[in-house]
Amino acid sequence: MYIKNPYEIERRSFEIIRSHIKGTFNEGELNVVMRMIHTTGDFDYENIVVFKNKPVDCGIEVFKRGVNIFTDTKMAYSGINKRRLKELSCSIDCFIDDEEVFRRAKEKDITRSMASIDKAVDLGFDVYVIGNAPTALFRLIEHIKNGNVSPKLVIGVPVGFVGAKESKEELRKLDVPQITTVGTKGGSNVAASIVNSILYMVG
Template sequence: MYLKNPTEIEKKSFEIIGGNLKGLFKDKELKVVMRMIHTTGDYDYENIVVFKNNPVESGLQTLKKGTKIFTDTRMAYSGINKRKLKELSCEIDCFIDSEETFKRAKEEDITRSMASVDIAVGLGYEVFVIGNAPTALFRLIEHINKGNIKPNLVIGVPVGFVGAEESKEELRKVEVPQITTVGTKGGSNVAAAILNSIIYMVG
């Protein structure tokens, strides 16, 4: 016999995860960590996630008032609960395949990920969810350091071996509410899981 009810499967999964953690996080942060592990099946996220400047609380307050959310990939966009966001009067967008992004990237000789961040900054987005492109995160950091924007939450978890680790290290030098991972692990699925965990805490 095996579980077939999705709700029961998720409940059992979180019970198993909770029973195997060291319990090093505050309640709201713990919920984020557990969903990261639930999404990946990897307990190492407990050891490599970094919370800085009360990101969960800042994210909760921002979502409650309604906000605009940027994602760097369609995969992250697809994994985020848009029905819940609509209930909260929040917008979510991904500009990676927009005509304006292609145009800017070509004209300025930059990546589409960088161009899409430029668009979001220009439109005053408050939450940035970056799980794939280090260049997107580096570009966002440049805008923050120039004073162009001060996000209420940055989820910066690019995955990979070229620039991913370094971009997250640079983000941790910036004084904005943020959730990052140390090292090469991360990804669009992890980024979506982090935002979803905060969305579900709003209610």
């Protein structure tokens, strides 16, 4: 015998996750951490997630007002709840396959992820969700330092072994609302889970 009802499966999953968490988080942070663990099956996220400048509260506030969200990958884009975004009058874009981004990347000899960030900054996006490309996060950091953008929220959880750890360390030096992970872990699925957890908290 096994549980077949999807709502019961999720309820039981979060019940199990909650019983294993030992860290001290406020209610909003706890919701984020539990969804990260639920998405990955990895309890280590409790130990490596970093919240800076009340990012959950900031996220709830900006999502209430309706906001443009940038994400670096189609996977993160696909994983974020579009119905909830529509209810809150929020929009989301991923420019990785955009023709202009291809052209910019080729002309400047940079990654498409970096060119995507450039386009998002030009268009005035306020929320940046980066789950895959360290070069995207490094580029966003450059724009912040140069005064080109002042994000309302950054979810910076790129995954990998070349630049991922370092890009997140650099972001944590900046005074912007942010959620990051320490080390190499992260990913587009993790980024999407963070966004969704905040979306579900908006009243």
